[in-house]
Amino acid sequence: MSLSTQPYKGTRDFYPEDQRLLNYIMWCWTEVVESFGYEQYNAPMLEPIELYSAKTSEEIVNEQTYAFEDRGGRKVTIRPEMTPSVSRMVAARRQELSYPLRWYSIPNVWRYERPQRGRLREHWQLNVDMFGVAGIEAELEMIQIADAIMQRIGAKRTDYEIRINSRKLLDKRIKASGVKSDVASVIRIIDRYDKTPRDDIVKMLATVVDEPEKLLKSLEQDGPSAEVKQLQDRLEALGITVVTTETLARGFDYYTDIVFEVFDTDPENNRAMFGGGRYDGLVGAFGAEPVPTIGFGMGDVTLANFLQAHKLVPALSCETDLYAVLIGDVYDAAQAPITALRQADITVAVDSTGRKLDKQIKAADKKGIKHVLFVGEEELASGTYRIKNLQTGKEEALTIPEIIKQLG
Amino acid sequence: MSLSTQPYKGTRDFYPEDQRLLNYIMWCWTEVVESFGYEQYNAPMLEPIELYSAKTSEEIVNEQTYAFEDRGGRKVTIRPEMTPSVSRMVAARRQELSYPLRWYSIPNVWRYERPQRGRLREHWQLNVDMFGVAGIEAELEMIQIADAIMQRIGAKRTDYEIRINSRKLLDKRIKASGVKSDVASVIRIIDRYDKTPRDDIVKMLATVVDEPEKLLKSLEQDGPSAEVKQLQDRLEALGITVVTTETLARGFDYYTDIVFEVFDTDPENNRAMFGGGRYDGLVGAFGAEPVPTIGFGMGDVTLANFLQAHKLVPALSCETDLYAVLIGDVYDAAQAPITALRQADITVAVDSTGRKLDKQIKAADKKGIKHVLFVGEEELASGTYRIKNLQTGKEEALTIPEIIKQLG
Numbered sequence: 001m002s003l004s005t006q007p008y009k010g011t012r013d014f015y016p017e018d019q020r021l022l023n024y025i026m027w028c029w030t031e032v033v034e035s036f037g038y039e040q041y042n043a044p045m046l047e048p049i050e051l052y053s054a055k056t057s058e059e060i061v062n063e064q065t066y067a068f069e070d071r072g073g074r075k076v077t078i079r080p081e082m083t084p085s086v087s088r089m090v091a092a093r094r095q096e097l098s099y100p101l102r103w104y105s106i107p108n109v110w111r112y113e114r115p116q117r118g119r120l121r122e123h124w125q126l127n128v129d130m131f132g133v134a135g136i137e138a139e140l141e142m143i144q145i146a147d148a149i150m151q152r153i154g155a156k157r158t159d160y161e162i163r164i165n166s167r168k169l170l171d172k173r174i175k176a177s178g179v180k181s182d183v184a185s186v187i188r189i190i191d192r193y194d195k196t197p198r199d200d201i202v203k204m205l206a207t208v209v210d211e212p213e214k215l216l217k218s219l220e221q222d223g224p225s226a227e228v229k230q231l232q233d234r235l236e237a238l239g240i241t242v243v244t245t246e247t248l249a250r251g252f253d254y255y256t257d258i259v260f261e262v263f264d265t266d267p268e269n270n271r272a273m274f275g276g277g278r279y280d281g282l283v284g285a286f287g288a289e290p291v292p293t294i295g296f297g298m299g300d301v302t303l304a305n306f307l308q309a310h311k312l313v314p315a316l317s318c319e320t321d322l323y324a325v326l327i328g329d330v331y332d333a334a335q336a337p338i339t340a341l342r343q344a345d346i347t348v349a350v351d352s353t354g355r356k357l358d359k360q361i362k363a364a365d366k367k368g369i370k371h372v373l374f375v376g377e378e379e380l381a382s383g384t385y386r387i388k389n390l391q392t393g394k395e396e397a398l399t400i401p402e403i404i405k406q407l408g
Numbered sequence: 409m410s411l412s413t414q415p416y417k418g419t420r421d422f423y424p425e426d427q428r429l430l431n432y433i434m435w436c437w438t439e440v441v442e443s444f445g446y447e448q449y450n451a452p453m454l455e456p457i458e459l460y461s462a463k464t465s466e467e468i469v470n471e472q473t474y475a476f477e478d479r480g481g482r483k484v485t486i487r488p489e490m491t492p493s494v495s496r497m498v499a500a501r502r503q504e505l506s507y508p509l510r511w512y513s514i515p516n517v518w519r520y521e522r523p524q525r526g527r528l529r530e531h532w533q534l535n536v537d538m539f540g541v542a543g544i545e546a547e548l549e550m551i552q553i554a555d556a557i558m559q560r561i562g563a564k565r566t567d568y569e570i571r572i573n574s575r576k577l578l579d580k581r582i583k584a585s586g587v588k589s590d591v592a593s594v595i596r597i598i599d600r601y602d603k604t605p606r607d608d609i610v611k612m613l614a615t616v617v618d619e620p621e622k623l624l625k626s627l628e629q630d631g632p633s634a635e636v637k638q639l640q641d642r643l644e645a646l647g648i649t650v651v652t653t654e655t656l657a658r659g660f661d662y663y664t665d666i667v668f669e670v671f672d673t674d675p676e677n678n679r680a681m682f683g684g685g686r687y688d689g690l691v692g693a694f695g696a697e698p699v700p701t702i703g704f705g706m707g708d709v710t711l712a713n714f715l716q717a718h719k720l721v722p723a724l725s726c727e728t729d730l731y732a733v734l735i736g737d738v739y740d741a742a743q744a745p746i747t748a749l750r751q752a753d754i755t756v757a758v759d760s761t762g763r764k765l766d767k768q769i770k771a772a773d774k775k776g777i778k779h780v781l782f783v784g785e786e787e788l789a790s791g792t793y794r795i796k797n798l799q800t801g802k803e804e805a806l807t808i809p810e811i812i813k814q815l816g
Contacts, residue, residue: 002695037757349445
């Protein structure tokens with residue numbers, strides 16, 4: 001029996017054309033966050049299971065982690081998110097690090113979910129975190145970065161909406177409606193407000209608070225806190241319009257104050273794309289002195305869906321500049337000019353099959369390589385090579401320095 | 409009880425200074441392989457367990473994989489190597505792809521091993537593979553690339569040695585010495601030839617072949633095959649000296665012909681760093697038409713050890729160009745000039761703590777950021793900003809366009 005050629009359920013193979021789009025997304029992320037002074041870090045993909053039991057949402061830990069025992073009996077988890085790992089790393093060097101600390105990472109994160117549009121079992125997720133700034137300037141910067149990324153990928157301001165809220169305000173209103181068990185379980189219900197009929201939310205809330213209708217009305221009608229309003233005004237002055245949304249909760253248990261979320265306004269794809277918020281307590285969970293912290297995460301799958309929905313996927317072509325077509329048995333002799341081209345930063349693939357010329361040219365065309373370079377004994381003797389642009393059909397005879405000048 | 413700040417055993421946290429070295433290594437890899445026309449691909453980190461049972465070495469599958477059952481009862485493995493995944497991907501699109509196919513990837517791969525120098529439980533591994541070339545030009549190109557990478561990282565030709573052999577020749581000699589069970593188990597013993605006393609190798613061989621001493625002598629004395637000799641000669645003509653080594657085996661079961669390995673010649677670090685070879689049979693294992701294939705893998709841990717041993721680690725500095733020191737309450741007003749700098753590709757971190765100037769400057773210095781930019785009400789009104797080089801102490805008063813000109 002032969003082996004299956006399919007990737008594991010809910011995951012993706014990245015063929016070169018898929019990888020190019022992922023690289024484009026990662027490049028946009030990196031350019032923007034580095035322009036704000038963020039430095040890259042990474043952590044291992046496996047972490048001890050306890051790392052998530054503390055503060056990640058119950059649903060993720062109990063139902064969605066890839067958790068198992070290693071051959072030495074250690075309980076480990078493939079990271080479902082990066083926030084616990086980065087908090088662990090900062091806690092480990094709490095005293096030595098220089099604040100404000102601006103860090104980013106693009107880990108591959110895994111959750112056991114039912115695969116659906118915008119949600120796979122793995123995705124690449126930009127994580128942007130700032131440690132050491134208690135003031136609202138940290139919130140300003142996070143939302144500036146989120147907005148700058150949307151601008152960098154070519155989105156119009158009407159294509160997305162940034163919503164902000166305060167967990168402190170939520171907490172206060174939840175507590176005023178008579179919490180039966182814990183605030184976290186109320187927040188988990190409010191987190192579903194957007195996707196669930198209001199009546200169902202009321203029914204669910206009735207199991208955890210004394211006055212569900214009063215709570216919901218206060219969220220819907222009583223407006224934002226002074227802090228949220230101030231953040232909105234200061235962002236507006238910087239040219240970034242945000243919407244205060246008192247029902248916005250975010251799923252994770254670790255948020256402590258301002259939270260924000262970026263929504264796609266396209267009616268076909270109307271959903272939260274990414275978000276983040278302040279989580280001042282996490283570094284302290286490792287026994288280190290607490291540090292004010294804020295961050296957000298942004299996945300490649302939802303962003304690629306956004307690019308597709310808004311027709312923002314750029315034309316991305318093969319990175320190879322030249323395809324060397326060999327005429328006769330000249331593989332070894334062709335290496336000198338080809339190496340000279342490579343050393344001048346021209347990328348060159350060689351056809352080393354020995355097949356007929358037309359088949360060699362067809363291969364270059366199929367790969368999307370723009371130019372073919374003909375190399376035979378005559379060319380090697382004269383130092384002049386025919387080069388053909390496969391898109392225009394134009395052919396020229398050029399020396400290696402001339403080719404370097406033209407393509408380099 | 410607080411959570412541990414340590415990463416999982418045998419793995420690494422990459423703080424920004426560690427990540428910079430890894431990025432440097434990845435950048436060298438990418439530059440070289442793309443110059444040879446290789447395109448990047450990737451595959452999921454989890455694969456069905458059967459993928460490795462077929463052709464990866466027995467030791468890896470039985471003792472070193474991170475294998476477990478997912479929540480749906482599927483048996484999966486965190487990839488211990490990339491070759492089975494890339495073969496699966498090529499098999500899935502065997503007819504549509506255009507050959508020769510040149511693909512590379514830099515996956516994170518995992519093995520459950522006892523952590524030791526040069527061997528951790530995870531590493532980042534460059535994988536370079538070519539599909540569709542049966543001729544020895546494929547071997548030539550693989551070894552050219554391996555050599556070009558060593559050159560690109562600054563190694564002298566005397567710092568490393570490239571060894572080549574033929575699995576076909578090994579097979580022939582093994583069969584001539586009376587195989588008791590299977591050739592693969594003989595190869596696994598020969599693979600340890602370099603690290604094991606000769607007497608022990610003879611004893612081990614006695615359990616699997618009739619004439620262990622005859623076999624070993626033939627490997628030690630009878631020289632290379634004509635094909636290996638030809639490869640050596642053609643590489644020599646291209647300026648790359650390789651050593652024919654008839655005891656060279658490589659661990660994986662899937663190799664079918666030429667294999668090669670790159671050794672560190674430093675007496676302190678004398679070990680195989682990386683290698684590869686031809687594995688023509690793997691795509692066919694997925695029920696697709698077989699395709700001639702060759703490839704190699706190269707890990708970041710052994711390469712970093714090599715860089716350290718040969719003092720080739722470059723000075724890598726913080727990517728942030730400017731640290732904006734704020735004088736007074738000017739955070740919002742400072743955003744316009746700072747955004748202008750960022751849009752001109754100057755990376756700027758802002759001190760948003762509101763602390764004293766000397767503390768802000770000290771933070772920039774500790775982070776290794778070369779320049780500080782002073783922004784206060786006076787500067788904002790005049791449009792002229794003091795900029796200080798923290799390495800030379802030199803201070804200038806410049807407009808934003810002048811700063812862009814100087815640092816851009």
